[in-house]
Amino acid sequence: MKFLLALLIFYTPIFSQNYPQDYFQSPLEIPMQLAGNFGELRPNHFHTGFDFRTQQKEGLPVFAVADGYVSRVKISTYGYGKAIYIDHPNGYTTVYGHLQNGYGKIAERIRDEHYQAQSYEIEFFPKPGELTVKKGDTIAWSGNTGGSEGPHLHFEFRDTKSEKIINPLLFGFDKLMTDTKKPLISSLLVYPLDENSIANASQRPVLVNLSQQKDGNYIAEKIAAMGRIGFGVICGDYDNVSYNNNGVYSVKSFLNGSQSFGYDFKQLVFEEGRYVNALIDFPRYKSTKQRVQKLFMRSPYNLSIISADSHNGVVEVLPNFSQIYKIELADYYGNTTTILVPVEYEMQTALITQESIKTNYLLKADTDNNYEKEQMSVFFPAHTFYEDFYLNFEVKDKVMTVHNDMVPVHSNFKVTITDPNVLQKEKTFIAALEGKRKTYHSTKVNGDTFTAYSKNLGQFMLVTDTIAPKISIVKPIQGKFINKDKTIALRISDDLSGIKSYNGFINDKWVLFEYDNKTARITYHINDEELRDGENELKLTVSDNLGNSAIFETSFLRSPKK
Secondary structure (H helix, E strand, C coil), X not given: CHHHHHHHHHCCCCCCCCCCCCCCCCCCCCCCCEEECCCCEECCEECCCEEXXXXXXXXXXXXXXCCEEEEEEEECCCCXXXXXXXXXXXXXXXXXXXXXXXXXXXXXXXXXXXXXXXXXXXXXXXXXXXXXXXXXXXXXXXECCCCCCCXXXXXXXXXXXXXXXXXHHHHCHHHHCCCCCCCEEEEEEEEECCCCCEECCECCCEECCEEECCCCCEEECCEEEEXXXXXXXXXXXXXXXXXXXXCCCEEEEEECCEEEEEEECCEECHHHHHHHHHHECHHHHHHHCCCCEECCCCCCCCCCCEEECCCCCCEEECCCCXXXXXXXXXXXXXXXXXXXXXXXXXXXXXXECCCCCXXXXXXXXXXXXXXXXXXXEEEECXXXXXXCEEECEEEECCEEEECCCCCCCXXXXXXXXXXXXXXXXXXXXXXXXXXXXXXXXXXXXXXXXXXXXXXXXXXXXXXXXXXXXXXEECCCCCCCECCCCCEEEXXXXXXXXXXXXXXXXXXXXXXCEEEECCXXXXXXXXXXXXXXXXXXXXXXXXXXXXXXXXXXXXEEEECCCC
């Protein structure tokens, strides 16, 4: 108890007084442990909320964190899976994702919407007063739906009007856990930024040795450099109650005492999420899965959380001028780790030379670019990329190579292929090739010309799909009594264009099947009100994105209801 009082006296949280501190409760009744925190770096986005651990199980009650009304429900096989949105009268919206099911009147409304749309994937927007909730009401059960990789609750705060996402710690959620641990740094890298720059005898990014001091901070080896350089860190943070490495709340750099570059995760904008690929060393991430957070911008990009000096975090190393570069990593609770980096000018010859592959195509990121060969073309609108680079573009054996996936793409570019020899145009699409794997892209056909859009560089070709999806039942039920069974499950798959739609029927009436793309299972939760005594006929139809369809039929027996 004395330790807790001391912690409260000396702990000064970094929050804005504009956010209510005691208005919202926790959405779960178990102690708060995080599997992911706000702003954490994820593939193609920043994490926009908290991932609450649910003790490795589903079915925990999820509560409304304050009075309000359900303003949106979205059920999807991807993303947040089953998600509920609640608008609160103080101007904020809370989001609850990866749910197993809704609860009470919310569950009833969701079921009605499924059957009205005759679809598992639905989205609807109740009006104020239709689905009201009080603080502490159970609204759902926790689950593992959508893109979840394990049972947990995804939880967010949003500004209702602007839809900006806000860190839950700013609303008093910092009081639900303890954190006395400093952020961790696992690696520091220095980046020579042009062909005339060298750092520690290298023209390529190079690791910097660190020496940890008694106070937990670090001093780096001296950087001997010439020209323009930048720095990047691999870092993370632990709290006292969660047992995994989460993201750092604040990262800042200083050059000779003045702030050079920095950002913190108070709030985020959805439309800016893909800028995570500009913030990190993307090629290194693709090759090693390590996320180096860069503390500079070669070319400025519009990520609003960044503050930078006039050099955008780039350090100019000039003769007769020694400099001190400092990096400061902080969590929300004020625990801070610093790295001091001495930088000195040194005329030197690179022992590790730059890997520079020049092609015939220098792509300028701030202009439109179009490339075409053998009736295949790719069009990049201006600002599709963050930086200029030499593009590898070629066509061979009806395969168009558009560089590789080591370069991050910010927005859609257009792929066009013309082929008058395609016989089944309505069954043909533009595919991305990854080894032997062919990935479907939604394709428009106009005469002999096929057009699709992508956000990933690589290889593209036309593929014809005339093969129907596959359907198999997990547990055979043909002619059997299934009185004790609570579900009927089937597996569905498609090897080329992918599953587009599925519909289940019992005794010729549409019934709800739930699809989990992670397991490729489609499940009917048995409802005796939809069954008849004796024999029942089940039918499932599945179609892929090119209109190929498969039908599975069976029958089962149900004893008379008592």
